[in-house]
Amino acid sequence: MIHQVRRCLWLFFIHMFISAFTFGGGYVVIPMIRKYFVERNKLFQEGDLLEMAAIAQSAPGAIAVNLSALTGYRVAGRTGAMVSCVGSVVPPLLILSLVSMGYQAVAGNRILRGILGGMETGVAALIVDLLIDMWRALLREKYLLLPILAVGTFLGSYILHLPVLLLLGLSGFLCAAKARGRRGGEVC
Template sequence: MICQKTKLCIWLLGINLFISTFTFGGGYVVVPMIRKYFVSRKKLFSEDELVDMAAIAQSSPGAIAINLSTLAGFRVAGMTGAVISCIAAVIPSLVILVFISMFYVAFAANPLISAVLKGMQAGVAALIVDFVVDMCSMVIKERSLLLTLMIPTAFLANFILEINVAIILAVCCFLCIVRVWVNERRQKKWGNY
C-alpha cells in the first residue's frame, strides 16, 4: 500500500508537469493555476500563503514559475516535494525547447505556428489581468490607504513617467518597511498602557 506522502509526491509530480506543460507566458500565469489546484481544490495551503510564496518567488533569482512550483512543493511535502516540483516544472519546457530547436527553421516560417503563438499571447494577457485583479483585491481588503494608493501610483510612475520598475519596487518596499515599523511602534506604545 502506498503511504500518504508518496501519494502526495506522485500528485505533485503530475500536477507540476501539467501546469508547466500548459501555461505559456511566464511565472505570473502559473499563480492562477497553483491557486486552482493547490488552494481551491486540494486546500493544501491558504490564499495568503500563496501570495507570500508568489512574492518570494518573484523576488528570488530565477524563473518565477519554477521558484513558485518549488515553494509550493516544499510547503506541501518538504524538501522531497520541492525537488520533485522543481524537476517537474523544468521538464516540459526543456523537452519543448529541444524539439523546437531541432526544427527551428520549419517552425519560424510556418504561418500556422505564428498564428497559434499570437493566440497564446492573448490568453497569457487574460491570465495576467486575472492575477493582477486578484492581487489588487487582496491589497484593498487590507484596508490600508497607503497600500491601496500604491497600486495606481506605481502604475502611473511606470506607465506615464516611465520610471524604472526597480526604483518603483525599491520605493514600495521601503514604504512597506516603514509602515510595518510604525505599526509595531504603535502596538508597543499602546501595549504599555
Template sequence: MISQRTKQYFWLIGINLFISTFTFGGGYVVVPMVRKYFVSRKKLFSEDELVDMASIAQSSPGAIAINLSTLSGYRVAGRTGATVSCIAAIFPSFVILACISTFYAAFAANPLISAVLRGMQASVAALIVDFVVDICSRIIKERCLLLTLMIPAAFLASFMFEIHVAIILSLCCFVCIARVWLRARRQI
C-alpha cells in the same frame, strides 16, 4: 504498499509537469493554475498563502513559475517536495526548448504555429489581468491608504516616467518593510 508521502510526491510531480507543460506566458499564468489545483481542489494551503508565495516568487531571482512551483512543493511536502516540484516544473520547458531549437527553421516559417502563438498571447494577457485584479482587491481590502496608493503610483512610475521595474519594486519593498517595522515598534 505506497505510503501517503510517496503518493504526495507523485502528485506533485504530475501536477507540476501538467502546469508547466500547458501554461505559456510566464509566471503570472501559473498562479491561477496553482490556485485551482493546490488551493481550490486539494486545499493544501490558503488563498492568502498563495498570494504570499506569489509575491516571494516574483521578488526572488529566477523564473516566477519555477519559484512558485518550488515554494508550493515546499509548503506541501518540505524539501523533497520543493525538489521534485522544481524538477517537474523545469522538465517540460527543457524538452520543448530542445525540440524548438532543433527544428527552429521549420517552426519560424510555419504560419499555423505563428497563429497559435498569437492566440496564446491573448489568453496570457487575460490570465495576467485576472491575477492583477486579485492582488489589487486584496490590497484594497487591507484598508491601508499607503498600500492602496502604491498601486497607481507604481503604475505611473513605470508607464509614465519609465522608471525601471527593479527600482519600483525595491522602493515598494522598502516602504512595506518600514511600515511593518513602525507598526511593530508602536506595539512595543
C-alpha cells in the same frame, strides 16, 4: 512514508501539467496553482499564494520555477521543492529540444504562427484575471497604503522610468515604517 511519496508524485505531475499547459511566463501559472492548490486541495490559503508569488517574483530565476519550489516546499518540505522544480522544468526542456531540432521546418508555418497568436490572447486574459484578483486582495486588506503603493510603483516605473530597485526599496521602507508605527507589528 507512502503518503509522502504520493504527495511528491502528485507535486511532480501537477507542476509538470501546469508547466506544459501554461504559456506566457510566470504570472500565468498563478491561476493554475490557485485552482489545484488552494481551491481543489486546500493545501494553503489564497493569501499564502499571493505571498509566495511576491517572493517568487523578487527571487532570481524564472517566476514559475520559483513558485513551484515554494509551493512544493509548503506541501512536502525540501523534497517537495526539488520534485516540484524538476516537474516544472521538464516540459519546457522537452519542448525546446523538439523545437530546436525542427526549427527550420516550422519557422515559416502560418498555422503555427496563428496558434501562437491565439495563445498570446489567452495569456493576456489570464494576466488581466490575475490582476483583478490581486486588486481585490489588496482592497480586502483595508490598508490604504497598499493600493497607493501599487499605483505609485506602476506610475514610477512606467511613466517616470525609475529603477525597479529604487521602487522596491522605497515600498519596503514605507511598509516597514507603517508596521513599526503599529503596536501589533502588522505588515503594511
